[in-house]
Amino acid sequence: MNAFTKALCVGVLAVAATQVDAGRTDGPATETGTLEAGQSFWFDVPYDEGRAVISITADQPIALWVYDSDGKVFSSQGSNYRRTAVVNVTQAGYFRIEMRNNGGFPCRATISTN
Secondary structure, eight states: HHHHHHHHHOOOOOOOOSSOOOOOOOHHHHHEEEEEEOEEOOOOOOSSSSSEEEEEESOEEEEEEEETTOOOOOOOOOOOOOEEEEEEEEEEEEEEEEEEEEEOEEEEEEEEOO
16 A cells, blocks of 8 residues: 555545544434423533434324524424424533423333534
8 A cells, every 4th residue: 555545534534534523522312201291301411522313202293492502593304193303513512402292192202413
């Protein structure tokens, strides 16, 4: 392998390393619980710089919002029963994740983050 090829490989690896999902400070996590009809639940999660992905699945219509420490809201996309929010975390810190059962019955929901 010549010097140019080695330099090119190092450059490609450096670019790929900067595009890695940083995610939750303590690593990926998944939680499952029950929300009563119309109930909202929120919690604060620390994230490192990088791309954060928060997903929720439920058996009733569900809403998902993510707020940064400045109060900026990141909305989610998807169907009524599966929502995903993708946040480009430019400064490590705590993000508030809020979910709401928009259905008329209690719902079982699973939320996960990278």
